[in-house]
Amino acid sequence: MTELSLWRTIARLKDYVRPILPRLIMGFFSALGASLVALAIPQVLRGLVDTIHTGGDPSEVWGPAVVIAVLGLAEAGLVYLRRVFAIAPATDVEMGMRTRLYKHVQHLPAAFHDRWGSGQLLSRAMADLGLIRRWLAFGSLMLVVSFVTVAVGLALMFALNQLLGLIFLAAAVPLIWQGFRFRTAFGASSRLSQDQAGDLATTVEESVHGIRVLKAFGRGPYALDNFHGQAEELRQTELAKARTLSKFLATVVSLPDLVLGAALVIGIIQVAGGHMTVGELVAFFATAAVVAGPVEAIGSLMGMTLTAKTALDRHFDVMDTENTITDPEEPRRAGSVSGDLRLAGLVFRYPDAAPGTAPVLDGVDLHVRAGETMALVGVTGSGKSTLLQLVPRLYDVSDGAVFLDGTDIRRFPLTELRSHVSVAFEDSTLFSTSVRENVLLGARPGGENPDELLARALEVAQARFAYDLPHGVETKIGEEGLSLSGGQRQRIALARAIAARPAVLVLDDPLSALDVRTEEAVTQRLREELQGTTTLIVAHRPSTVALADRVALLQHGRIAAVGTHSELLRANEHYRYVIASLAAEPSVEDVLDAKESR
Numbered sequence: 001m002t003e004l005s006l007w008r009t010i011a012r013l014k015d016y017v018r019p020i021l022p023r024l025i026m027g028f029f030s031a032l033g034a035s036l037v038a039l040a041i042p043q044v045l046r047g048l049v050d051t052i053h054t055g056g057d058p059s060e061v062w063g064p065a066v067v068i069a070v071l072g073l074a075e076a077g078l079v080y081l082r083r084v085f086a087i088a089p090a091t092d093v094e095m096g097m098r099t100r101l102y103k104h105v106q107h108l109p110a111a112f113h114d115r116w117g118s119g120q121l122l123s124r125a126m127a128d129l130g131l132i133r134r135w136l137a138f139g140s141l142m143l144v145v146s147f148v149t150v151a152v153g154l155a156l157m158f159a160l161n162q163l164l165g166l167i168f169l170a171a172a173v174p175l176i177w178q179g180f181r182f183r184t185a186f187g188a189s190s191r192l193s194q195d196q197a198g199d200l201a202t203t204v205e206e207s208v209h210g211i212r213v214l215k216a217f218g219r220g221p222y223a224l225d226n227f228h229g230q231a232e233e234l235r236q237t238e239l240a241k242a243r244t245l246s247k248f249l250a251t252v253v254s255l256p257d258l259v260l261g262a263a264l265v266i267g268i269i270q271v272a273g274g275h276m277t278v279g280e281l282v283a284f285f286a287t288a289a290v291v292a293g294p295v296e297a298i299g300s301l302m303g304m305t306l307t308a309k310t311a312l313d314r315h316f317d318v319m320d321t322e323n324t325i326t327d328p329e330e331p332r333r334a335g336s337v338s339g340d341l342r343l344a345g346l347v348f349r350y351p352d353a354a355p356g357t358a359p360v361l362d363g364v365d366l367h368v369r370a371g372e373t374m375a376l377v378g379v380t381g382s383g384k385s386t387l388l389q390l391v392p393r394l395y396d397v398s399d400g401a402v403f404l405d406g407t408d409i410r411r412f413p414l415t416e417l418r419s420h421v422s423v424a425f426e427d428s429t430l431f432s433t434s435v436r437e438n439v440l441l442g443a444r445p446g447g448e449n450p451d452e453l454l455a456r457a458l459e460v461a462q463a464r465f466a467y468d469l470p471h472g473v474e475t476k477i478g479e480e481g482l483s484l485s486g487g488q489r490q491r492i493a494l495a496r497a498i499a500a501r502p503a504v505l506v507l508d509d510p511l512s513a514l515d516v517r518t519e520e521a522v523t524q525r526l527r528e529e530l531q532g533t534t535t536l537i538v539a540h541r542p543s544t545v546a547l548a549d550r551v552a553l554l555q556h557g558r559i560a561a562v563g564t565h566s567e568l569l570r571a572n573e574h575y576r577y578v579i580a581s582l583a584a585e586p587s588v589e590d591v592l593d594a595k596e597s598r
């Protein structure tokens, strides 16, 4: 993540800002107009005061007074126009950036999500983009307008009285010097605070997600301590930020006030000596009052600009992350595939694995014939789930290849590959929408009649309970399907995989949360349904193994043996060991028998 200079970072906004540039420029000129009008008022005031002071006709007062009133109204109108021109387009930019970020995050591979906390992505998608919008609609315009107003104001003050003007100009030098120092200090703590806010959001997200675990283990106080520590760190950073800003503001506010005091004394001496009229002195101080606003605002506006720069850096940290799992340059479109799956010399190491660690998969060779159901068995941590994730390209192989109908899967367009390969994981994520939408998530548009497909998938997965929910299959099943039991969620997720009607079905222990009777019913129906669908299924229970035509044994990162369950039981000692450990859980009858025999 390279840190670019302020200007180079802001320049990266150009693609987003180009469509709204005309409106933003109009907004800028409205704001500038308002400031220039404010600066014109003291000039009219000068004539007015001199007229009265030199004993002119009182009726001459009306003309300038009306001009001042009109100028005041014009200023208010221009401020209003600035808001009209700038606010709506800035929300366009915010929405555009948010949508592009979401799209990019969707495309980024699973390895990216292994590395990034969800809170960091959340804070980038929400808070950071809000900061950028406010800076675009207000901060950016007002920073430039403030500098122009100060420059024009100083020129007018010089024109009124050079000596007084010089005094004000002398104050600008330490202000600029302070500005540079402020930029460095504030920039660093601004980045730190936004990153810490992201980490805090991750903690909130994790503890809300895992609230049951925390409660069940009585870890609420520990989680609170942890959260408090993180919140305190963020508070300290925010305080450091506020201290830096207040030191800068103290200079920015107090210096002009000191100068104003000195100028007042010198100004009165100048008027007394006849070097200046009373009107000029009044105009000088009225101009100084107009200039004081932007001078004081410059500090906050610079702070806002630096915060927006940090938000942009954080946005582009994500946007610059390259998607390594992409469509091939010359994709091969197959239309339909029979589902012949071959893994050849497959090696895989997780991108974030410590250097020097052995690959999880190290030379896997396996052929799953079209329409065959193959169970994948191995001790815990042997790499079964990892292997499954390589088939829909959630990760790409480090070496070797996966072939579907003889074609390297990296040659298919990703969407096509994923329409041929459907997955159900043990951890069944459901979305906050209806049962129908969850199940038909991967169904091909224009394919089978959706109602029939839904009914069939729910029936095979033994999930017809969905029709008895309060609104039937239209029932919204809540965040991650929390209102459903673990077994119900798993069956809906299984129905989703079935409804996609894939050529290859990849199931990662999809029945683990079911009771024995339901599992048996699902297994029975799955066996009928899976005829003709190539299925690779991770088995943690003997009943799941029974579903398969053949079984592949994963050991030391390789396929150590392939055969039917009985062949392997007969010929392979490690297989007997794994199966024995799968079946290790005693049945109720075993327990009762053991009790009676005592």
Ligand SMILES: Nc1ncnc2c1ncn2[C@@H]1O[C@H](COP(=O)(O)OP(=O)(O)OP(=O)(O)O)[C@@H](O)[C@H]1O
Pocket: 114, 350, 352, 353, 360, 378, 379, 380, 381, 382, 383, 384, 385, 386, 387
């Ligand atoms: N995202 C990841 N990043 C780095 N290493 C990982 C990641 N996911 C899994 N691993 C490691 O890869 C190895 C294989 O894990 P995997 O989940 O594939 O095993 P498994 O055979 O499915 O285990 P189980 O039967 O317990 O589900 C383990 O050592 C695990 O720690």
